[in-house]
Amino acid sequence: MTKDLSSTLKEQLALNYHIKEKSKEDSYYSRLTTILSSDLNFHQQSSRYASHNFHSFPAKFPPQLPSKFILGLTEPGGIVLDPMVGSGTTAVEAFLNGRKGIGFDIDPLAIMISRVKTTPLKEDRLAKIFRRIVKNARKEVQENQHDLEKQLNTQWDTKTKQFIDYWFARETQIELLALVQQILKIEDESYRTFFQLAFSAIIITKSGGVSLALDLAHTRPHKAKVVFSPNGELLYGSKFLTSGSPRLKVLTKKLRPAIEEFEKRCIQNISGLVNNSSRFIPTEINFGNAQKLPLEENSIDLIVTSPPYASNAIDYMRAHKFSLVWFGFPIEELSEQRRKYIGGEATTNYVFESLPESTSQTIQRISEIDEKRGNVLKRYFTEMSRTLKEMYRVLKPDKAAIVVVGSSTMRGMDTATHQCLAEIGEQIGFVVPHIGIRKLDRNKRMLPSGLKTDLNSQIQKRMHEEYVIGFYKPHH
Ligand SMILES: C[S@@+](CC[C@H](N)C(=O)[O-])C[C@H]1O[C@@H](n2cnc3c(N)ncnc32)[C@H](O)[C@@H]1O
Structure with missing residues (x-):
């Protein structure tokens, strides 16, 4: 007889709890927990160094964030992946700290930005x-x-x-x-x-x-x-x-x-050019879908990444096409590409995956008010589930993926993105030791529009926060 989803999930959660308890003394696990619980705000610190400022990019995280995890959780020469590399903040920090950075994105401009930022030139x-x-x-x-x-x-x-x-x-x-x-x-x-x-x-x-x-x-x-x-x-x-x-x-x-x-x-x-130095290891930035990574299993030492918002609040291609057309990208091709981003709005004929209980309930609550928005959220969590499975596959055991997510609302309701992603990750086999909270520096960070106008103060408060989820892949 096949087990139903909820009993499989219960067994998984019990196992995760056991691993959590057992791993408390383990050095990697406790280091991970300590960093996740530390101050991750970095408000007074400048991000205007090295190549970080080559090109604007909405919702990039401060370089101190990936840097803290890279230095705390990897050795020089270690392999650091960002499967949704954006403007390359993780890749640049991996490079500057003598680690091998690997990045993928489906946005041509993101790839260009990340490559240039990590290439030493004369x-x-x-x-x-x-x-x-x-x-x-x-x-x-x-x-x-x-x-x-x-x-x-x-x-x-x-x-x-x-x-x-x-x-x-x-x-x-x-x-x-x-x-x-x-x-x-x-x-x-x-x-x-x-x-x-x-x-x-x-x-x-x-x-x-x-x-x-x-x-x-x-x-x-x-x-x-x-x-x-x-x-x-x-x-x-x-x-x-x-x-x-x-x-x-x-x-x-x-x-x-x-x-x-x-x-x-x-x-x-x-x-701001990154100078050549013998401790630098060339970075690899390529076109690639985070849901199907062209990487070997158990090959990555650390992942630090941030996916798009759950409500497609930042439409990257809407801005990026302004410069890409000048390099020969036809406007129609760019608009087509836009539909493929995680968080995209197209859901007709979309094949959804089954999702854990609380995540399904969150989607259900939104679907009851607006079925279309509910489907958009279901697509988001389906694609993030595939992405988390890929992260699990490529990570070495006893290593971690750090996923930074903002909150979003749909029809005035909180999408509870960080809680849902943690739940999805635990179902896959990750252990989530802690979710760190960052207070956003409103002066620095470009936020999606609409986030300022929420009337519900509880949600409003969460819109000014960002969550740093630690996904630990245990030895099984
Ligand atoms: C929030 S941004 C990442 C910002 C990055 N952390 C930084 O500091 O610049 C999210 C990125 O995910 C990319 N993305 C969306 N869907 C993707 C997919 N299926 N595969 C890979 N990247 C994707 C977007 O193009 C965007 O560059």
Whole structure:
């Protein structure tokens, strides 16, 4: 007779309790518990060192967080994985501390950011290429504007062109195209990608960079209604609009010259370059799905990662396409990719997995009010269950995965993400010794919009917290 899910789960939990008790004296386990229970806020500490600041990225964690677990739980030379690497915070810290970092993501920009941040390059060679790009791009804009205009009309498919024309002033498009053409001439891939990233960083900023968007961090971007050129001439809209409504004043943007912004960004990034050192081990960052990792079982010493929010509150591709289109990614392909992210909204014909009791109840509570949102949450926990199974498979026994998650709400109800993930992990075979709580530094961290407007104060409080779940893989 096959056992039902709840009795299997009870047996698993009893076993986990036994392991928890037995492992209390075990040194790795107790070190893990001590770090999880320590201060994980890092509020007064700067994250603006090494390459951490090369490119903006919503919801990255402070570098001190992965660093604390890497130093406390691995030896030099150890293998540290982040299966949803984002902007590479874990990978950079693994690299700086002489560990081998491995990262995967399904977002092309995340891969680019993480690769550049963990690749040592020669400063003098970069400086030389940088001067050449800027000089030649300026010359092209001055002498060949007509050709650049012509290429702007023929370069992209119709939808991508519509997107670019909507979000970029013609003047900016000309400068950006001149820059891209110079960057794509660089033969050495590592050097070329360094400049591609600096290019992307002048577009994707919280305030929309050199594009006509006013906000790109996490909301649906708004387009500026009144636009002034860098030297103060009115380009679009009417300047009289700004004198009336305060709202329109907010929708006004003064464009910054793209080549000048690129120059400033390159100088800043070159100064944050990670230097070559004999203790560094090359990092491997690749395209890959966290639910099906191309890694051997029992091969990883430590995982430190943070998945997307349960309610798809941060739509990464919405911002990332603003720079990716300039490197030849068709807009439709990018929109298609967006559906594949963990936390995505598409649930038609989706094959869900069975989930443990409390998690199912949380989903049920939301489904009763809104079935569609309930299915979105079910997809999230299904995909996180697959991801946790993969983490369990690739981790060596007696090692841990650290998963940092924020809270989210659906229809005003708490999704209880950290409790559900802990429950799912325990069903897989992990032991969860402790869940650390971090108070978010609202000034530093870009949070999903909507999180500020919750009326329920208990939920509101939790929205300002983040949970650091320790998943320990025992010897069985
Ligand atoms: C919260 S961010 C990670 C931020 C990272 N900790 C940092 O400090 O930059 C979550 C990442 O998960 C990635 N992601 C979403 N679905 C994924 C999947 N199926 N496989 C791998 N990565 C995925 C997103 O592209 C995003 O980069």
